[in-house]
Amino acid sequence: xxxxxxxxxxxxxxxxxxxxxxxxxxxxxxxxxxxxxxxxxxxxxxxxxxxxxxxxxxxxxxxxxxxxxxxxxxxxxxxxxxxxxxxxxxxxxxxxxxxxxxxxxxxxxxxxxxxxxxxxxxxxxxxxxxxxxxxxxxxxxxxxxxxxxxxxxxxxxxxxxxxxxxxxxxxxxxxxxxxxxxxxxxxxxxxxxxxxxxxxxxxxxxxxxxxxxxxxxxxxxxxxxxxxxxxxxxxxxxxxxxxxxxxxxxxxxxxxxxxxxxxxxxxxxxxxxxxxxxxxxxxxxxxxxxxxxxxxxxxxxxxxxxxxxxxxxxxxxxxxxxxxxxxxxxxxxxxxxxxxxxxxxxxxxxxxxxxxxxxxxxxxxxxxx
Amino acid sequence: xxxxxxxxxxxxxxxxxxxxxxxxxxxxxxxxxxxxxxxxxxxxxxxxxxxxxxxxxxxxxxxxxxxxxxxxxxxxxxxxxxxxxxxxxxxxxxxxxxxxxxxxxxxxxxxxxxxxxxxxxxxxxxxxxxxxxxxxxxxxxxxxxxxxxxxxxxxxxxxxxxxxxxxxxxxxxxxxxxxxxxxxxxxxxxxxxxxxxxxxxxxxxxxxxxxxxxxxxxxxxxxxxxxxxxxxxxxxxxxxxxxxxxxxxxxxxxxxxxxxxxxxxxxxxxxxxxxxxxxxxxxxxxxxxxxxxxxxxxxxxxxxxxxxxxxxxxxxxxxxxxxxxxxxxxxxxxxxxxxxxxxxxxxxxxxxxxxxxxxxxxxxxxxxxxxxxxxxxxxxxxxxxxxxxxxxxxxxxxxxxxxxxxxxxxxxxxxxxxxxxxxxxxxxxxxxxxxxxxxxxxxxxxxxxxxxxxxxxxxxxxxxxxxxxx
Numbered sequence: 001x002x003x004x005x006x007x008x009x010x011x012x013x014x015x016x017x018x019x020x021x022x023x024x025x026x027x028x029x030x031x032x033x034x035x036x037x038x039x040x041x042x043x044x045x046x047x048x049x050x051x052x053x054x055x056x057x058x059x060x061x062x063x064x065x066x067x068x069x070x071x072x073x074x075x076x077x078x079x080x081x082x083x084x085x086x087x088x089x090x091x092x093x094x095x096x097x098x099x100x101x102x103x104x105x106x107x108x109x110x111x112x113x114x115x116x117x118x119x120x121x122x123x124x125x126x127x128x129x130x131x132x133x134x135x136x137x138x139x140x141x142x143x144x145x146x147x148x149x150x151x152x153x154x155x156x157x158x159x160x161x162x163x164x165x166x167x168x169x170x171x172x173x174x175x176x177x178x179x180x181x182x183x184x185x186x187x188x189x190x191x192x193x194x195x196x197x198x199x200x201x202x203x204x205x206x207x208x209x210x211x212x213x214x215x216x217x218x219x220x221x222x223x224x225x226x227x228x229x230x231x232x233x234x235x236x237x238x239x240x241x242x243x244x245x246x247x248x249x250x251x252x253x254x255x256x257x258x259x260x261x262x263x264x265x266x267x268x269x270x271x272x273x274x275x276x277x278x279x280x281x282x283x284x285x286x287x288x289x290x291x292x293x294x295x296x297x298x299x300x301x302x303x304x305x306x307x308x309x310x311x312x313x314x315x316x317x318x319x320x321x322x323x324x325x326x327x328x329x330x331x332x333x334x335x336x337x338x339x340x341x342x343x344x345x346x347x348x349x350x351x352x353x354x355x356x357x358x359x360x361x362x363x364x365x366x367x368x369x
Numbered sequence: 370x371x372x373x374x375x376x377x378x379x380x381x382x383x384x385x386x387x388x389x390x391x392x393x394x395x396x397x398x399x400x401x402x403x404x405x406x407x408x409x410x411x412x413x414x415x416x417x418x419x420x421x422x423x424x425x426x427x428x429x430x431x432x433x434x435x436x437x438x439x440x441x442x443x444x445x446x447x448x449x450x451x452x453x454x455x456x457x458x459x460x461x462x463x464x465x466x467x468x469x470x471x472x473x474x475x476x477x478x479x480x481x482x483x484x485x486x487x488x489x490x491x492x493x494x495x496x497x498x499x500x501x502x503x504x505x506x507x508x509x510x511x512x513x514x515x516x517x518x519x520x521x522x523x524x525x526x527x528x529x530x531x532x533x534x535x536x537x538x539x540x541x542x543x544x545x546x547x548x549x550x551x552x553x554x555x556x557x558x559x560x561x562x563x564x565x566x567x568x569x570x571x572x573x574x575x576x577x578x579x580x581x582x583x584x585x586x587x588x589x590x591x592x593x594x595x596x597x598x599x600x601x602x603x604x605x606x607x608x609x610x611x612x613x614x615x616x617x618x619x620x621x622x623x624x625x626x627x628x629x630x631x632x633x634x635x636x637x638x639x640x641x642x643x644x645x646x647x648x649x650x651x652x653x654x655x656x657x658x659x660x661x662x663x664x665x666x667x668x669x670x671x672x673x674x675x676x677x678x679x680x681x682x683x684x685x686x687x688x689x690x691x692x693x694x695x696x697x698x699x700x701x702x703x704x705x706x707x708x709x710x711x712x713x714x715x716x717x718x719x720x721x722x723x724x725x726x727x728x729x730x731x732x733x734x735x736x737x738x739x740x741x742x743x744x745x746x747x748x749x750x751x752x753x754x755x756x757x758x759x760x761x762x763x764x765x766x767x768x769x770x771x772x773x774x775x776x777x778x779x780x781x782x783x784x785x786x787x788x789x790x791x792x793x794x795x796x797x798x799x800x801x802x803x804x805x806x807x808x809x810x811x812x813x814x815x816x817x818x819x820x821x822x823x824x825x826x827x828x829x830x831x832x833x834x835x836x837x838x839x
Contacts, residue, residue, distance in 0.1 A: 054480035057435060061476050065468030067442050072465040075457020075533070082446025082453070083780040089443055090791045094798065097436040101802060104432035108809050152782040300458045301535045311466055319473045326477050329488050 006305035007295040008280070010073035013312055015275040017069055019268045021062035022133070022171075023178075026267050028052040028059055030179015032099060032126025033172070035119060038183065038196040042115060046339040047193055049103060049122070051186035054330045056103065058323055060096070072308055076150060076298035077282040084144060084152035084283075085136050088159060092129045099125025130175045131168040135159065138167025138215075141274050142222050143284035146291045153287070163218055170208075170215040174270070177201055177208045177247065178263040184256040188335035198251065201259070205248025212244035212266060216273060223277055226284065230277040240269035373779045375788040376448040379795065381761070383440055385754050386799050390434035392753055395505045395556065396563020397427045402498040403590060409495045415583045422818035423567065423587070424482075429809050431479065433802065440795065448788060452768055452778030459525055459536045460515050467511035475504030506556065513552050514543055519769050520760070521547035521616045527772075534772070547616060550609040551760075557601040558756065561711060562749035564595035565742075568718065570814050572742035575728045583818055585728045592718035592727070599711045606708075607662065614663045617770060618672045619681075619690065620763035623697035625659055626652070629673040634659040637698075644694055647675045685771075692765040700755040700762070707752035714738070714745055 031052050039045045052059075070078040082089060098121035106118035142163055145154035180197040187193040216237045223229040247262040278284070282298055285291035299305065401423045408416035442464060445453045453460075478500040485494045518525075524541030525534045536542070571588035574580050613621040622628075626640045628648050636658025641651040660669040674691055681690040717738055721727045729735045768775040 054484040057476035058473060058480060060435075060439075061468060061472040064439060064442060064472055065465060067446075068461060068465030068468045070461075071442075071446070071453065071457050072461025075454050075461060078446050078457060078461070079450035079454040079780075082443060083448075083450035083782050086447055086780075086783055086787050086791075089447060090794065093440055093443060094794060096439055097798060097802075100436040101432050101805075104428060105805065105809060108429075108812070300461065303539065304458050304462055304536045307536075307539050308462055308465060311469060315469045319469065319477075323473065323477050326481055329481060330484060 017066035024059035027182035074298035095128035134168040134171030143286035146285035392559035395559035418818035450780040471508035517548035560598040567591035569746035596715035704755040
């Protein structure tokens with residue numbers, strides 16, 4: 001195992017963290033974007049927001065941890081990527097800020113103008129990062145003008161070439177489809193939201209499939225012209241394309257669960273392809289390969305990497321366990337009725353409340369019976 | 370002004386803003402957990418109402434802390450890429466561990482707490498809040514470990530080949546003597562902040578004799594925490610000042626506007642300095658006070674700014690090694706002054722509480738105390754902010770004390786207009802969100818704790834939005 005070393009392990013772990021991030025926050029970006037297109041009224045929007053309510057914040061931590069891991073494992077990479085993608089990251093931050101507080105603040109007042117503002121925040125705050133993460137990753141793979149001393153010598157326009165913009169559209173459409181499938185699984189079975197998500201996904205699925213094929217093909221052509229195709233086993237991008245093609249077919253059969261598996265696999269495999277295409281580079285220089293940032297010239301000390309490896313080995317499984325458990329706890333679907341005002345009679349309410357009270361305080365007889 | 374100045378303004382202002390919410394999250398979470406646990410244990414209605422009431426306020430604050438925290442993590446790389454490259458080997462690990470050990474825990478279990486009212490068994494549900502408490506404290510530990518390394522770098526060597534700092538001893542970084550003081554000081558200050566918010570809002574109700582039973586409970590819990598933690602902060606702070614005598618004598622000298630090295634130095638009460646001349650124009654102080662504070666001896670030697678400057682020039686070459694003396698001096702006094710006021714208010718409250726008169730509005734003194742507490746909510750924020758300004762500005766011109774200058778840390782590839790643009794953007798959105806946040810908390814306070822009759826509606830929303838949040 002000559003190829004195995006700590007920097008390769010951390011290259012892999014950071015890939016895992018970004019895959020986790022795009023798979024998880026991918027659907028909640030998608031749901032955020034779809035609040036505009038799949039809702040007919042405020043209740044619909046509340047249904048949609050509540051499908052991701054308990055989990056979106058935990059999903060976002062994947063990118064915070066990925067950023068921390070970049071910082072710790074490859075300080076040079078973190079420093080150059082974050083200062084080179086300055087304005088895109090600024091816009092991502094603005095998006096994440098307004099979106100995050102919007103979920104919390106939106107329901108605090110019932111007037112329509114208040115909610116309209118937060119709806120804008122949720123839509124744009126989901127759309128912007130969904131596009132810009134794609135733009136950023138496409139740039140990392142294709143190369144940006146990194147010169148001597150690893151200094152970024154370009155400007156904003158260098159980051160906005162057709163391939164990168166296409167990458168942004170690819171992630172946006174893929175996340176939106178992923179979000180639609182999530183809504184199909186998490187909103188009321190047979191309900192309006194599910195129906196609309198299904199109808200949208202019927203055609204969006206084909207757009208995404210075409211987009212993924214073109215994006216991966218374009219990525220390959222770029223790599224060939226750079227003369228470095230990384231270490232991509234052909235099976236990975238081909239599987240990504242197959243999963244992307246399978247998604248709309250599964251949607252047509254109303255197999256939403258399997259379609260969600262397909263969009264998950266597409267996101268994971270596309271991200272994996274990009275990382276494998278990079279290896280052992282971390283950021284490609286479009287000026288000269290000698291200015292490429294690689295796992296070798298950016299790596300932290302073996303001591304730091306060893307400590308981090310043990311921490312990841314112990315805690316990543318624990319995190320996965322409790323996050324999965326939280327998804328299990330919130331596995332139920334969200335219906336319109338569940339977010340609307342109660343329709344029960346007072347007697348039913350009383351009865352149910354008594355049942356809950358009994359269940360909640362077993363063995364306490366302090367309260368008068 | 371250059372990118373460096375704007376980057377510094379941006380770091381300072383976004384960090385101060387972020388730290389309005391962080392100590393409240395750290396300080397309120399345990400109170401919510403205590404009330405929730407009391408409810409599960411006793412089944413008493415007032416505890417349920419308190420857990421929900423403070424829980425709602427906690428969630429507003431927590432959300433602001435989360436979204437402003439992401440800016441902090443990204444900002445190191447965006448505006449301070451040379452700094453990040455230099456320190457990453459040591460500084461990055463605590464940040465990554467903070468995400469892995471703390472943020473996942475907080476966010477996942479807070480989601481479970483918010484939406485878990487009828488999905489989880491009662492005891493497990495209360496436990497989720499305790500895990501959030503654990504997460505907020507673990508998070509504070511790691512980020513302060515990172516900051517302490519900037520204040521007092523330990524456990525590292527400089528890579529001869531690349532010139533980067535390289536980790537040498539991770540345990541030394543995690544048990545940095547500076548960190549011990551800073552962590553206890555920050556945590557106690559956070560508990561004080563949480564306690565004073567709860568105390569201020571409870572007093573608002575008690576002063577008006579509304580919901581007396583419920584808010585007497587919360588005021589009594591809060592006043593106990595307030596007195597213990599505000600006094601604790603002062604003791605730890607004293608220890609930290611002594612540690613500064615060795616670790617960062619320049620900061621201590623600036624905080625006291627002590628220009629010349631003295632034995633039996635006075636504790637300055639009020640000074641007006643002339644920085645260019647290197648002396649004070651006006652200086653009123655307690656004789657020998659500073660020497661006692663810094664060294665525990667009447668005639669202990671405390672180094673002065675002019676002598677330190679000369680020593681630093683010898684060690685590091687020509688340059689200005691003085692931090693902004695005026696800012697450091699006054700931020701120290703604001704912090705200590707606000708702290709003393711809080712201790713006085715908390716002590717009064719404990720006496721009232723022990724005598725069972727905490728809600729008494731017939732006594733003039735107690736009535737005055739209750740009236741003042743809502744205003745006193747500002748005190749911990751003032752002290753926290755002044756404390757961080759003292760810590761960070763007092764370290765200048767270094768970003769890593771004695772190792773890397775702030776001016777050498779800024780991103781070379783980022784232009785001035787880019788920093789100005791992001792500074793403007795963050796400022797605008799932060800001001801709007803601050804107004805919204807304060808408005809929402811006021812609304813929550815006016816609405817009061819959920820009534821039992823509200824609960825019928827609330828129970829129906831429980832599955833989805835138990836707190837009416839989403």
